[in-house]
Amino acid sequence: DQQVKQNSPSLSVQEGRISILNCDYTNSMFDYFLWYKKYPAEGPTFLISISSIKDKNEDGRFTVFLNKSAKHLSLHIVPSQPGDSAVYFCAASAIVGEGAQKLVFGQGTRLTINP
Amino acid sequence: NAGVTQTPKFRVLKTGQSMTLLCAQDMNHEYMYWYRQDPGMGLRLIHYSVGEGTTAKGEVPDGYNVSRLKKQNFLLGLESAAPSQTSVYFCASSPGLGRAWNTEAFFGQGTRLTVV
Numbered sequence: 001d002q003q004v005k006q007n008s009p010s011l012s013v014q015e016g017r018i019s020i021l022n023c024d025y026t027n028s029m030f031d032y033f034l035w036y037k038k039y040p041a042e043g044p045t046f047l048i049s050i051s052s053i054k055d056k057n058e059d060g061r062f063t064v065f066l067n068k069s070a071k072h073l074s075l076h077i078v079p080s081q082p083g084d085s086a087v088y089f090c091a092a093s094a095i096v097g098e099g100a101q102k103l104v105f106g107q108g109t110r111l112t113i114n115p
Numbered sequence: 116n117a118g119v120t121q122t123p124k125f126r127v128l129k130t131g132q133s134m135t136l137l138c139a140q141d142m143n144h145e146y147m148y149w150y151r152q153d154p155g156m157g158l159r160l161i162h163y164s165v166g167e168g169t170t171a172k173g174e175v176p177d178g179y180n181v182s183r184l185k186k187q188n189f190l191l192g193l194e195s196a197a198p199s200q201t202s203v204y205f206c207a208s209s210p211g212l213g214r215a216w217n218t219e220a221f222f223g224q225g226t227r228l229t230v231v
């Protein structure tokens with residue numbers, strides 16, 4: 001039961017262009033969505049998030065869009081830079097027992113920025 | 116500020132051996148988590164803890180045990196390792212202040228475990 005799905009295992013984009021990473025979810029109870037970036041041999045690092053009551057959040061070159069009716073979110077990176085090459089994980093937040101937050105992750109999309 | 120530190124970074128085990136992975140955080144976070152990452156499956160929650168002395172099961176807890184004797188440490192144990200437990204293990208921590216909190220979690224650098 002994959003509640004968070006990233007259907008594109010990889011994406012290749014030319015430097016300077018826009019990168020768009022997509023994510024779909026099935027659970028309407030998710031109340032917060034996050035994107036993490038992961039370099040090889042490192043742990044995931046937080047990139048940007050969005051509350052379920054919003055439809056857009058922007059932070060510099062990164063913008064996350066949320067379409068609740070379609071249960072879809074996307075991450076836009078403009079302009080794309082070589083340092084953006086990494087694996088990007090979409091995650092959704094759910095409350096588990098005793099109020100702990102659980103992050104449910106997608107499978108990840110490997111983004112490659114070509115010079 | 117070291118953040119979240121995992122020990123060891125790499126380990127090779129033989130089937131049936133036991134080992135403990137250590138996670139330490141210096142941010143005074145209440146909540147700590149253990150995830151495993153496998154190809155094509157993202158990160159899956161093994162166990163989590165909402166505070167010192169408490170632990171709970173996540174999505175894939177079988178074959179693992181955990182302990183949180185001190186607030187800053189969260190240990191993941193494999194009593195009898197199996198090849199299916201070959202994976203990259205990530206520890207994470209978060210503040211745990213309530214539902215209105217910023218829900219980002221901070222991850223360690225990972226432990227690559229191979230069971231042969």
